[in-house]
Amino acid sequence: MSTGSGIVTGLDGRTRLYWESRGTGDPVLLIHGLGLSGGAWWRTVEALAPSMRVITFDHRGIGQSKSLTYAYTTEAMADDAISILDDLAIDRVHVYGFSLGGMVAQQVALRHPTRVRSLVLGATHSGGRRAAYPESEVVAFFRRRATMPSREAAWASVPYNYGPRSRAEHVDRIAEDIDRRLRNPFNERAYRAQLLAASLHNCYRRLDRIRAPTLVVHGARDRIIPVANADMIADRVPGAQLKILDDAGHLYPTEEPAVDEAIGSFFAARR
Amino acid sequence: MGFTEDVLERVVDVIGKVANTALVPWGGAEACVDAYEMTIRAVTDAQRNAARAIGVEPVRSALASCADLTRDIGATHLSSVRWILDV
Numbered sequence: 001m002s003t004g005s006g007i008v009t010g011l012d013g014r015t016r017l018y019w020e021s022r023g024t025g026d027p028v029l030l031i032h033g034l035g036l037s038g039g040a041w042w043r044t045v046e047a048l049a050p051s052m053r054v055i056t057f058d059h060r061g062i063g064q065s066k067s068l069t070y071a072y073t074t075e076a077m078a079d080d081a082i083s084i085l086d087d088l089a090i091d092r093v094h095v096y097g098f099s100l101g102g103m104v105a106q107q108v109a110l111r112h113p114t115r116v117r118s119l120v121l122g123a124t125h126s127g128g129r130r131a132a133y134p135e136s137e138v139v140a141f142f143r144r145r146a147t148m149p150s151r152e153a154a155w156a157s158v159p160y161n162y163g164p165r166s167r168a169e170h171v172d173r174i175a176e177d178i179d180r181r182l183r184n185p186f187n188e189r190a191y192r193a194q195l196l197a198a199s200l201h202n203c204y205r206r207l208d209r210i211r212a213p214t215l216v217v218h219g220a221r222d223r224i225i226p227v228a229n230a231d232m233i234a235d236r237v238p239g240a241q242l243k244i245l246d247d248a249g250h251l252y253p254t255e256e257p258a259v260d261e262a263i264g265s266f267f268a269a270r271r
Numbered sequence: 272m273g274f275t276e277d278v279l280e281r282v283v284d285v286i287g288k289v290a291n292t293a294l295v296p297w298g299g300a301e302a303c304v305d306a307y308e309m310t311i312r313a314v315t316d317a318q319r320n321a322a323r324a325i326g327v328e329p330v331r332s333a334l335a336s337c338a339d340l341t342r343d344i345g346a347t348h349l350s351s352v353r354w355i356l357d358v
Contacts, residue, residue: 011322011335068336073346076339129354202350205301205358 002053007064008087010080018064019057019084023049026117026271027090030056031081031108033099033123034142034198035191037063037184040177043253044096047260052267055093057084059104061190070189072197074100078107082115094267095212096120099225099250100194103127103201109210110203116212118270120263123218123250125229126236127201132228142195142224150186154178163221163249173254207236214240215266217259219248241266287356301358304349311345 005020020038022045030041038056048054059077060067081104085093094117097105102124109116125131133139138160145153155178158167162174214237218230227244234242243262248255291300318338322331352358 011319011331012339013328013332013335068339071343073343073350075346076343079342127350129357200347200350202353205353 006087008084010068010083012068014066014068015060015080016064016066017057017060017080017084019055019088021053021055021088023051023053025052026094026267027053027055027088028094028096028267029081029085030054031077031095031097031101031104032056032059033101034194035062035186036181039063039180039184041253042180043257044260044263047257048264048267051264052094055084055088055090057081059190059194061187061193063184067190067193070193072190072193074103074107074197074201075111077104077197078111081108082112085115091115092117094118094120094270096122096263097124098122098253099124100198103198103203106201106203106207106210109212109214110206113211118267119210119212119214120266121214121216121233123222123225123230123252124233125201125225126204126207126233127198128204130204130232132226132232134224134226138223146188146191146195150182151178153186154181160223161249161251163219163247163255165247166249166255170255177251177254204232204236207233208238210237213270215243215263216240217243217245217252217263219245219250219252219255221247221249222252224250283355290356300356304352304356304358307352308345308349311341311349315339315342315345 002024003022008017028048030044032038032040037058041056045054058065060080061070092115095105095108102121105119105121109119141160158174216230216234218227220227230242230244234240245252245256245259252259294300294303297303315338318334318341322334325331
């Protein structure tokens, strides 16, 4: 299986974006969520790489990527994703964004519509006044999380990240996730900058301008981004399909691994 | 919803309605916000193209940083304005 990695240097000369590529075939760009490196996609990469070229990257300030400043917007993060595609000389890709990555994926589809072959929006929201926001306890935790030691923060976030069934039956899978997550040092300033980017994100009214075939995926037990957001996005994006996972929380790729096959089939049908 | 949030939401609603009405002669709030977004994109692209064309440091870095700043400040404006006007 073909693999590769590299670093794209931004025009400012300071921003550096680390990417990895695995597999051959139709390219798919995976955009991950808050505070996580591209390596957090490992389960999905395993599932998609046998039939596709899977590209992951670290957002600015996270993992092996560097940033000139610690003030981010989802627009900037979308442009970062496109600069990686430019460097790899890839014209059009399938785009799969998860959580904060889903917000970035919306911006990619709106700002660079000719580059997107199809779009999967996982466990995300569109921002703006109509988005359904989490309970105040969840918001308080994610603000507090920035100052907690990494291991403690990772385990303390489990009740928010995973649904009750996974917490009871799949502690091994949760431990694997946390082990992978802790391999990258946590960057508090980048994390706060990503929180700011997520809070400024506002695409709701423009979702009807997305032309790429779209699949919206969400766990019904998601406490971080309530499932009502998935209905809102699917209603707003023309022709969007909606897949709700009844027993899953926010990190559904861990809780319902079979969903990666369904997402692979969605991409395969849009080659 | 708490009292403060309730009052804030009503104030934002009123500001939004006034602004929407005031912008009707220019095609409405959505058209104005879209035009502002297109202007930001055009200015950002012009700065970025200039950075690529000049290619000499530190001018290239300075122009590229200006382009990023224009995009990000513009994005912050647009997000706030879209929230208030609900467009």
